[in-house]
Amino acid sequence: MPRLVPMWLLIDLLLVGVFAVIGRLSHYGSLTLGGWWTTAWPFLVGTLLAWAALTATRRSPAAISSGVVVWLGALVGGMVLRQTSGQGTATAFVVVxxxxxxxxxxxxxxxARVRGR
Known part of the structure; x- marks a missing residue:
């Protein structure tokens, strides 16, 4: 299990990065590194905070419940940081x-769980 930790952490961070790419492209039609970073950083920080909680509780990173923890951490942490940094949290954005x-x-x-069976 120890080698699963960096793999899942990297996957989660990459997927949150993809989320920011999709958002930037769908709203602005183009992508710059600065624009991507502006969108991504709150959610990346939220993801890392969720991972800190997973590590502290020694949960398996591959568990579906760990995915829920990361999801909620990225979402809530990201929205709080967006709001405090003046980026806004429109209801439609929160839903999407x-x-x-x-x-x-x-x-x-x-x-991964289905494949493992």
Whole structure:
């Protein structure tokens, strides 16, 4: 299990990065590193905070429940940081982010569990 930790952490961070890419492209039609970073950093920090909680509780990173923890950490942490940094949290954005981050962060663990059976 120890080698699963960096693998799942990297997967989660990459998928949160993909979330930011999708958001930037769908709203602005182009992508710059600065624009991507502006969108991504709150959710990346939220993801890392969730991972700190997972590490402290020694939960398996591959568990579906761990995916839920990362999802909620990325979502709630990201929205709080967006709000405090003046980026805004429109209701439609919160709904879309909830669904997209949930799919990106939980479904890979569901797939890994199904494949493992």
């Amino acid at each position: 982010a909830t669904l997209v981050l949930g799919a990106l962060l939980v479904l890979p663990r569901v797939g």
